[in-house]
Amino acid sequence: MDRPTIPDVLDRFRSYHAREPSWGALHVVLDDINLTDAHVRQGQDFARERGDEEGYALGEILLKMTITQRLWLALNA
Template identity: 50%
Template structure:
């Protein structure tokens, strides 16, 4: 099922839409997962644009980026992208400095 919002097909599934409505995660809640991912992927893998290069804009953590990570077999990277999407740009920048 695709979700129709404001008259255009966003490509989002209902599950992705529900996830976007979840409360913002805090850095202490998620930092261990990001550190573990970075230990296995020193170049940041699917998260390199955001956490490697510092691009904290929403466009770097969109549904297409998450889908691309899943298609490449990076399920954890895709899950972390979904977490980053729910965070503010300020949180993303702080997380990058802490990991």
């Protein structure tokens, strides 16, 4: 598995956050800072229900990242 780096995905996460100030479908993960795979999948389920393709895709990226990377994005993106 290729682990994404923060510089590779930061602009994409910031763009999503600009459109979804409370992180939209990924709110539980990135706003409430619940960083487990289970929480990411929960966010993806919500994204799918809402038709939020970008939220779902960002969830796929998060699943490839470490908890530390997820935390950095939650605090800095």
